[in-house]
Amino acid sequence: AQKITQTQPGMFVQEKEAVTLDCTYDTSDPSYGLFWYKQPSSGEMIFLIYQGSYDQQNATEGRYSLNFQKARKSANLVISASQLGDSAMYFCAMREGLRAAGNKLTFGGGTRVLVKP
Amino acid sequence: GAVVSQHPSWVICKSGTSVKIECRSLDFQATTMFWYRQFPKQSLMLMATSNEGSKATYEQGVEKDKFLINHASLTLSTLTVTSAHPEDSSFYICSARDFRDREYSNQPQHFGDGTRLSIL
Numbered sequence: 001a002q003k004i005t006q007t008q009p010g011m012f013v014q015e016k017e018a019v020t021l022d023c024t025y026d027t028s029d030p031s032y033g034l035f036w037y038k039q040p041s042s043g044e045m046i047f048l049i050y051q052g053s054y055d056q057q058n059a060t061e062g063r064y065s066l067n068f069q070k071a072r073k074s075a076n077l078v079i080s081a082s083q084l085g086d087s088a089m090y091f092c093a094m095r096e097g098l099r100a101a102g103n104k105l106t107f108g109g110g111t112r113v114l115v116k117p
Numbered sequence: 118g119a120v121v122s123q124h125p126s127w128v129i130c131k132s133g134t135s136v137k138i139e140c141r142s143l144d145f146q147a148t149t150m151f152w153y154r155q156f157p158k159q160s161l162m163l164m165a166t167s168n169e170g171s172k173a174t175y176e177q178g179v180e181k182d183k184f185l186i187n188h189a190s191l192t193l194s195t196l197t198v199t200s201a202h203p204e205d206s207s208f209y210i211c212s213a214r215d216f217r218d219r220e221y222s223n224q225p226q227h228f229g230d231g232t233r234l235s236i237l
Contacts, residue, residue: 033223035225037225037228043210044229044230045228045231047227047228091160091161103226105163105212107160107161107162109159109160
């Protein structure tokens with residue numbers, strides 16, 4: 001079974017509008033962390049935002065926010081006020097366990113976002 | 118912020134050649150580094166976990182003798198693709214975690230910029 005599922009292979013979004021990228025995960029470990037990364041066409045991986053399984057509040061980082069619904073095992077990324085530079089692949093990833101030994105990341109299939117002017 | 122340097126950025130070589138890719142943590146020490154492979158329009162697949170001073174841990178299905186990993190210091194891990202063939206052509210990307218992050222799970226892995234490998 002897939003541990004991280006991103007159901008949207010690609011999305012168009014109008015500049016200045018908000019977009020939500022879906023991510024669902026599967027784990028039996030009560031301790032885990034969820035990450036979102038952005039990968040432009042140049043290939044580098046840019047860390048965007050993190051949500052821990054014990055965090056009480058949804059994470060926010062500038063224009064990025066995470067809609068964390070633990071019972072549904074979903075961690076959707078919301079990008080507000082989209083900019084042309086937001087066009088990229090976006091990956092959701094999970095790290096199971098809190099200690100160093102559980103540091104391996106599992107990535108979802110990614111969602112390609114194209115921002116239209 | 119934490120910087121990971123990966124070299125070379127891209128390489129084209131003939132079939133049968135061995136290719137070495139370096140991953141360096143520039144401003145932090147990394148007891149653990151990770152090597153990923155990414156085919157076009159696909160996700161990152163973990164190949165192996167590189168541990169400083171010990172053998173790498175390979176994921177299922179990854180050939181140890183094909184992809185040699187050496188993590189000789191706290192700031193350098195290398196991936197050598199031995200006797201590369203066209204099917205080894207891919208985007209290889211490394212990441213590292215700061216050893217000081219040991220007890221904290223909210224710190225992300227820091228990625229290099231990747232290496233595009235093309236085998237002719």
